[in-house]
Amino acid sequence: MKRPILKLMLAAVALALSVWWAGGPSELAAGEHYEGKVERVIDGDTISVLTTDYERIRIRLYGIDAPEKKQNGGAESSRALSKLIDGRQVQVEVEDVDRYNRLVALVTFKGSLINLKLVEDGQAWVYDRYCIRQYVCQKFKEAEKRARQAGVGLWRDQNAIAPWDYRQNR
Numbered sequence: 771m772k773r774p775i776l777k778l779m780l781a782a783v784a785l786a787l788s789v790w791w792a793g794g795p796s797e798l799a800a801g802e803h804y805e806g807k808v809e810r811v812i813d814g815d816t817i818s819v820l821t822t823d824y825e826r827i828r829i830r831l832y833g834i835d836a837p838e839k840k841q842n843g844g845a846e847s848s849r850a851l852s853k854l855i856d857g858r859q860v861q862v863e864v865e866d867v868d869r870y871n872r873l874v875a876l877v878t879f880k881g882s883l884i885n886l887k888l889v890e891d892g893q894a895w896v897y898d899r900y901c902i903r904q905y906v907c908q909k910f911k912e913a914e915k916r917a918r919q920a921g922v923g924l925w926r927d928q929n930a931i932a933p934w935d936y937r938q939n940r
Contacts, residue, residue, distance in 0.1 A: 804827065807859050813851075814837060814847030814894060815888070817829050829862060830873070831885045831888070832874050833885055833897055833903070835933045836848075842931070843923070847924070855879050860884070862876070862877055863875055863877075885906075890917060891922060892926075895933065
């Protein structure tokens with residue numbers, strides 16, 4: 771076996787053991803920062819990132835809620851997020867860990883806050899229930915108001931259903 775592959779495999783095993791020993795993402799504190807490559811866009815508000823330490827983490831974008839995959843606008847929202855960051859190096863600032871053990875975070879690419887960009891482009895709602903960081907959430911709310919007024923993205927549909935209502939009615 772070639773040495774670089776062996777080193778990578780050993781690093782992966784060491785990382786897996788350290789995550790197992792530390793208890794996984796639920797042990798992480800808010801405010802931690804990561805940098806990594808977006809490996810996959812799961813849906814309009816969830817991504818998988820491979821960190822510079824070769825740790826694979828699932829991230830739910832903080833303060834926003836995009837349409838579900840099967841919901842009107844879901845595929846469009848996922849495509850919009852893919853165009854912005856799929857395969858790109860991003861910065862991640864952890865805010866919380868959700869009940870599915872995903873990191874909830876602010877994600878930045880080249881100085882642009884992706885969470886905010888999705889709201890500005892009408893690809894996501896502000897998730898008032900969980901958006902509690904006042905300064906950031908106020909920016910999100912202002913962006914949502916402008917997107918609604920402009921009728922962009924999901925706001926082209928005047929009867930757009932919020933994802934939390936869609937999930938509750940399923």
